[in-house]
Amino acid sequence: MKIRGSDGPRLRRINLAATLRAVREGPPVGLTELAARAGLSRPTVEGLVEELLGQGWLSETPRESGRMGRPRRLFRFRAEAGHVLGIDVGASSVRAVVCDLDGEVTGRFSVRAEASSGRAERLAAMRSAVPGALDDARVPAGAVLAVCVGTTGVVTGAGTVKLSVSLPEWTGLDLAAEVGRDFDAPVLVENDCNLAALAERWAGVAQQVDDVVFVLSGMRTGCGMLIRGELHRGRRGAAGEIGALPLVGWHRAPSHLAAFPGLPPGTAPEETGGLVFAAARSGDPAARWAVEQFAHDLAEGIAALVLTVDPDLVVLGGGVSRSADVLMEPLRRHLDPLCLEPPALAISGLGDQAVVLGAVRHALDHVDARLYDVDAPLPAPRAPGA
Amino acid sequence: MKIRGSDGPRLRRINLAATLRAVREGPPVGLTELAARAGLSRPTVEGLVEELLGQGWLSETPRESGRMGRPRRLFRFRAEAGHVLGIDVGASSVRAVVCDLDGEVTGRFSVRAEASSGRAERLAAMRSAVPGALDDARVPAGAVLAVCVGTTGVVTGAGTVKLSVSLPEWTGLDLAAEVGRDFDAPVLVENDCNLAALAERWAGVAQQVDDVVFVLSGMRTGCGMLIRGELHRGRRGAAGEIGALPLVGWHRAPSHLAAFPGLPPGTAPEETGGLVFAAARSGDPAARWAVEQFAHDLAEGIAALVLTVDPDLVVLGGGVSRSADVLMEPLRRHLDPLCLEPPALAISGLGDQAVVLGAVRHALDHVDARLYDVDAPLPAPRAPGA
Structure with a gap:
């Protein structure tokens, strides 16, 4: 400059x-x-x-x-001169959060979805969560200065879901266009694990560090990362996709939980992990074995990430973050010998709010960048007057 | 600011x-x-x-x-107002290069070393290469504004070799202090693969890109990386150490070349690769099989790097860069199916000069940073007068 x-x-x-x-x-x-x-x-x-x-x-x-x-x-x-909207489209729920330009949450709303939902049903859940959050914040859609949507899978720079393994019907969806229809504001689409990494550095356990690997673990496994405090997406948005390498065990990890013989018939996928960890906590040998196998496979992928990036901190989030008391001991036992030195490892401080808070943070960063971009005119507030 | x-x-x-x-x-x-x-x-x-x-x-x-x-x-x-010195301490040679502040090489000198040398012999080779390069440049040691030494292994921020697998006698050496004795200038010590990555972006095949993974391959395998154009070292200087993960085959890769039965007895390690690739080039089935196995194991580690970082470009350097005609076909065949999309892959443009040129570039960046650091006084030139 x-x-x-x-x-x-x-x-x-x-x-x-x-x-x-x-x-x-x-x-x-x-x-x-x-x-x-x-x-x-x-x-x-x-x-x-x-x-x-x-x-x-x-x-x-x-x-x-x-x-x-x-x-x-x-x-x-005037933090109220505009708002941002964050959306987390997950397998079993859609969450929306509205906040002002200081990052104060002013509204939130969640809608349940079925893991087996089709694309249209999931989009409908999203279209119902969004007005819910705006109503809760008493903010009209026109006051939104930026929207960010978090989704599973590899996302293109233009906001299309290039590949989602856990939500196959989502692959190929132009999510930026779908959401953009309802807003006169930029719509960012980002991998959910990347957003969770941002959120942990903003408001969770990674506030003091710059290189962060966030590992989402539960009935699926994913990864997002920050390098020097900024999202690292990679050339094709595929950074952190170590789970695609069959040599490291992420593709197998959830199957050990699903195979626990003590599960009641018809257990929903999103409840499986909690039940297995609870049984392991109370000493069930089959559950403990399932957790042992799960920790072994999870450790392999984390080790590959640690040996490549050597981050300041690995944050473990997703479903397993509620069962750290059961998981951490076997995970450490399998992980540490695979690494040159035991890596710093923390449990997510934000739990199931990580992705939606990361979406809000990402949208706020976008608004701030426009306020401070000296090569473009200062944008107008969306709630003028004092 | x-x-x-x-x-x-x-x-x-x-x-x-x-x-x-x-x-x-x-x-x-x-x-x-x-x-x-x-x-x-x-x-x-x-x-x-x-x-x-x-x-x-x-x-x-x-x-x-x-x-x-x-x-x-x-x-x-006045590019001649100071000089920088780059040193590459390798297993079988020590190279030194002197250049002016525009990056024009003004002197160079190399000294052979034995892979089996002890620490004292390797340091002696370094102490002989350095004055050779300074003499060649007709520059006194006092004119040097910054020195950078490239070495194998994990290097601490303070310039101590924390761990070197290929040069075990080097582990624990305070290389910054050893070199610092001879210069009244800052001495930087950096992993050799990191420096090679810098050099490829400065003067080699990675000039147009920002996220670069450099893979050194031959009788040892290593990795250095740039993220957003800058060295990414990791918290403990251990980024890129994916070779330490036994699940991916880097630890095995060189053994396939060494086991080629057509090698003359007593072949030196640094000549092994060239002989095997030459034999494979002329159609020797055992050599082709050795290359096939080598490519398989090399591909596993590269895939782990690509799936973690999703770089703009992977640069393949080291001994194998002279045998790309033989290696690339089997490497692509093993690598591409392991990745989500075939990664961009190029052969080093700088060959065995990559590390020493990266050392020079790193030293130049250090001098430039001091010239432009508005929070510190402007340093004095080391060759004053016009």
Whole structure:
């Protein structure tokens, strides 16, 4: 980025971005402090603040008295000037969460789905979860500045599901177009494990680290990763697809749980893991053996990831995160000898909310990037006025 | 980075960096063009140029006439104001290369070593290669601004070889301290495959891409990687160590070549690969079988890397890069079915120079970072004067 003195409108856009950033650094702030934070003169900042007030990106909070007894104007970022929507389309449920531009959740709604649902039924579940969350947040669809949908499978940059093993009917779906129909806002589509990795770094157990491998485990196994704090998707969106390598055991892992003879007939796939781990917890030898085999196969794929990426932290999420007390001992026993050194391993702090919170975070990052992109005009708020 | 108007020396440092960058963008340049490139006023740039001339970072080239017939002053970056040294400590040789700050190679020297050498002999070979390259460049050790040493194994951030399988006597060596004794300059130590990846992106087959997996293959197998154009080392410097996972065949791969019955007795390890590939090229069935097995095992590890990282390009280097005509067909045949899509695969363009050129590039990046680091004083050239 070059700052050219001759380039007035561009310089103004740069200064608007600096002012917005400075306001968002903390609680309501006065002009003098704002000028210092933004590295600009007080008169310049005053003009920029007036413009941002007029657009509806800032509001003025009630005056307080300054140190000299004079009333002082204080300004804050209007987090309610727009909202983002995150959606997690899973095998057995669709979750939607709405939040404001500070990342405060203002609405949520979930709809059950059947693992055996067809494409149309799953899309219908999504179309019912979304208005539920918007209603809960008391926000119209027009106030949404960005949408992010998390889904299983390999996703193209344009938002089509290229391949989903766990939801075969989903393969080939242009999910960005399906969701885009209902919104006048950018729609991002992202692999669910990638979003869970983002969420753990935002609000879960990976807040202090930059290279994160998130492993989703349960009746399916998947992986998402952050390198230097950013999503690493790979050339074709297929980073983390180590489960496709038959040499490492991820493709077999869930079958050990499904084969536990103590399962009641007709147990739903999403309940299998919990039942096996519960039986293992109470000492059932067949269940313990199933968990042992499961841990063995899970460890092989995690070891391949660790030996390739050497991350700061592996986060284990999905169904198994509720059964860490049973799983961690055998997993460590199988995993550590496969690695050069025992890797740092943590259980997801967000459980079944990880994907939808990651979707919200990804949408927020998109909005922030537009606010701070000095090569494009400042976007308009979606809820103008103060 | 915040630019604060009140902070004069800091602003001057920022402007010095901007001026240096602008001069280095192209051929010798006049003040008017330089001011435009740097986004600064002509009088400001004139003062900065005088300072850089005085320090010896810039020099003035013979005047030419401007469009109006007036003589015009032209300035260039003094690439000879310092040099960097790259060293590749391999099993059977030590290579050293000296280059100027534009990356032009000005000297090189190689010394043979024995794979069976002890630590002291290998260090002695290094101490003989380094002055050879400096002499060849006619550059004193005091003119070196940064040194980078490439070595096999896992290297700590501080420059100690934590673990080397192929050079066991090297494990535990504080290589940064050993080399640092001879130089008044920072000494970087880096895994050799990481450096080869850097070199391929600088001057080899990976110039157009950002996510690169370099696979060294021959009588040992190793991996280095770039993510978003930068080295990815991992938390403990152990990224790319997929060969440590017995499930994928890298640990076995070289043994198929060594077991080829057509090898003359007493064949040195570094000659084995070439002989087997030559025999396979001329149709020897036992050699072809050895190559087939080798390709099978090499493919397993590459597939694990590809399915984890999904890179833009896999570069195959090391000894096998001279035998691509024999290896590529069986390698593709084993690799592609293991991956979701056939990965992009290229043969190293730099051969046995990849590591030492990567060392030079890494040292140059370090010098550039110091030149442009606005939070630290501008370093002094090591060959002052114009």
